[in-house]
Amino acid sequence: MTNEAVLHSHIEHAKPTGWRRWVCSTNHKDIGTMYMIFALIMLFLGGASALVIRAELFMPGIQLTSPDLYNSLVTNHALIMVFGAVMPAAAGMANWMIPLMIGAQDMALPRMNNLSFWFLPAAAIMLVLAFIVPFIPGGGTMVNTGWTLYPPLSLQVGMSMDFLIFTVHLLGISSILASINIIVTILGNRAPGMTLMKMPIFVWSWLVTAFLLILIMPILAGAVTMLLFDRNFGTSFFNAAGGGDPVLFQHLFWFFGHPEVYVLLLPSMGIVGSIIATFSRKPLFGYRSTVFSMMSIGLIGMLVWAHHQYTIGMSLGAVTYFMIGTILISIPVGLMIFNFIATMWRGSMTFETPMLFAIGIILMFSFGGFTGVMVAVIPGDIQYHDSMFVVAHFHYALIPGALFGLLAGVFYWIPKWTGYMYDEKLGKLFFWTSIIGFNLTFFPQHFLGLAGMPRRIVDYNLIFTEFNVISSIGSFIYGLSHLIFLYIIIKTIRGGKKADGKVWEGAKGLEWELSSPPEFHSWSKTPEIK
Ligand code: CU1
Numbered sequence: 001m002t003n004e005a006v007l008h009s010h011i012e013h014a015k016p017t018g019w020r021r022w023v024c025s026t027n028h029k030d031i032g033t034m035y036m037i038f039a040l041i042m043l044f045l046g047g048a049s050a051l052v053i054r055a056e057l058f059m060p061g062i063q064l065t066s067p068d069l070y071n072s073l074v075t076n077h078a079l080i081m082v083f084g085a086v087m088p089a090a091a092g093m094a095n096w097m098i099p100l101m102i103g104a105q106d107m108a109l110p111r112m113n114n115l116s117f118w119f120l121p122a123a124a125i126m127l128v129l130a131f132i133v134p135f136i137p138g139g140g141t142m143v144n145t146g147w148t149l150y151p152p153l154s155l156q157v158g159m160s161m162d163f164l165i166f167t168v169h170l171l172g173i174s175s176i177l178a179s180i181n182i183i184v185t186i187l188g189n190r191a192p193g194m195t196l197m198k199m200p201i202f203v204w205s206w207l208v209t210a211f212l213l214i215l216i217m218p219i220l221a222g223a224v225t226m227l228l229f230d231r232n233f234g235t236s237f238f239n240a241a242g243g244g245d246p247v248l249f250q251h252l253f254w255f256f257g258h259p260e261v262y263v264l265l266l267p268s269m270g271i272v273g274s275i276i277a278t279f280s281r282k283p284l285f286g287y288r289s290t291v292f293s294m295m296s297i298g299l300i301g302m303l304v305w306a307h308h309q310y311t312i313g314m315s316l317g318a319v320t321y322f323m324i325g326t327i328l329i330s331i332p333v334g335l336m337i338f339n340f341i342a343t344m345w346r347g348s349m350t351f352e353t354p355m356l357f358a359i360g361i362i363l364m365f366s367f368g369g370f371t372g373v374m375v376a377v378i379p380g381d382i383q384y385h386d387s388m389f390v391v392a393h394f395h396y397a398l399i400p401g402a403l404f405g406l407l408a409g410v411f412y413w414i415p416k417w418t419g420y421m422y423d424e425k426l427g428k429l430f431f432w433t434s435i436i437g438f439n440l441t442f443f444p445q446h447f448l449g450l451a452g453m454p455r456r457i458v459d460y461n462l463i464f465t466e467f468n469v470i471s472s473i474g475s476f477i478y479g480l481s482h483l484i485f486l487y488i489i490i491k492t493i494r495g496g497k498k499a500d501g502k503v504w505e506g507a508k509g510l511e512w513e514l515s516s517p518p519e520f521h522s523w524s525k526t527p528e529i530k
Helices: 003-014 018-023 028-056 067-102 110-135 160-188 201-232 246-280 287-301 316-328 330-344 353-376 378-384 388-418 424-450 462-494
Strands: none
Touching (some): 028 067, 028 110, 028 388, 028 462, 067 201, 067 246, 110 160, 201 246, 201 287, 246 287, 246 330, 246 353, 246 388, 316 353, 330 353, 353 378, 353 388, 353 424, 388 462
16 A cells, blocks of 8 residues: 555544534534534524514514614624624635635644634524523513624623623634634645745635734724623723723724724625636736735724714814725725726626626625715714614625625535536526615615614604615515525535536636535545646
């Protein structure tokens, strides 16, 4: 037997089977799959809470919920979507694709990889408890603060807030461990010849994201720990009665919260970049400038947090700085989007589901970017603050910018993950129903906000009825379209047309992305780097 064969037989022997195969897995593909299944479950949970919110807002008056339950649903929807759906799905794709893309055997720290995944179900249980506890007699009030958890309200909520704080701790540990793993893998485990500037754009997007996460997660963890101490151990960090300052929490939260938007956005932009190159049969236009624009988005994104707080009474100098900084970010974002469009220029484009999503993302995310400039400008923002306009703005930024990018990634890579081709007709049906539903849901909310409808309020004035009816109908089209998505996934996993390594007839220089044989549930093989 050759050395390689001996090694291989050892590896075969060490393979755990049955439930251990998953629970004890150190394999990047298995862990990636688990991340994505978790994210899919959370997507449906977060979506269900959104549909309850929209059902409540279908008509003026309070029909389904109570003010407290409504606000608790708003809180849960945000936390579940941000931390439960988008981040784990992106992490799952990082696990699956980064080692294959850079020619590594596996993630650099495979056991830590397992640990960072298993923190998530623990966090999810904590989050569910935070939601359920108030229904138990003596369980205290519901978390009605929104995902921002601002004091003084968050100091008064019952013990469900403590569960929520522990949820954030667990999620933070998970993200930091996963980020360390991704950085170490990318910097240390690349195949010979794979220089940093040859890495696929998706790997770059995750390298920047992982650094961002390591910089911001400890700030959030610190802020909620201070909140925990204020609530339980008599400190007064945020309690004005004890000499503390509630506004301090806002600064700490948004120092995390603004870069977090880029954490959600960048991996999806990496996916969009690779999809557009593949389906235009051209290499990515302006690869270097795309890499540097991602880095500057990360860097400037760290410096503009207080644009969420124009109304707290900062000095004119401070608000002006935050306004200019925020608007500056549109330069690297615009550059990135320009490069995507230039990649399509004179390419031999085809319009399969991933490409449809990518083009839809460019259009709708740019729209979210334009309203972003509107809310970045101080006098404008003072008008729009806490109105439905802001809700419309960030859903236009985050649903196309993050969620659609991940869905596009699923369609793009699922032939590789499962070895089977998805149903293209159903994929297109899902694309059209979901974007029509999405636009119908969120476009009218701009008008509602401009007309003065406040956000995070269970009831509204009669004059807002029409647009709310349209928005709620849209949300049900949008939400239910995901049943098509679920059906496509299950159908593809169960079999179908075999996908070979060249499903997308890849663009020059990108063939290797799909070059290793597609195997589902298999142990990693190092792809050949051309
Ligand atoms: Cu922000």
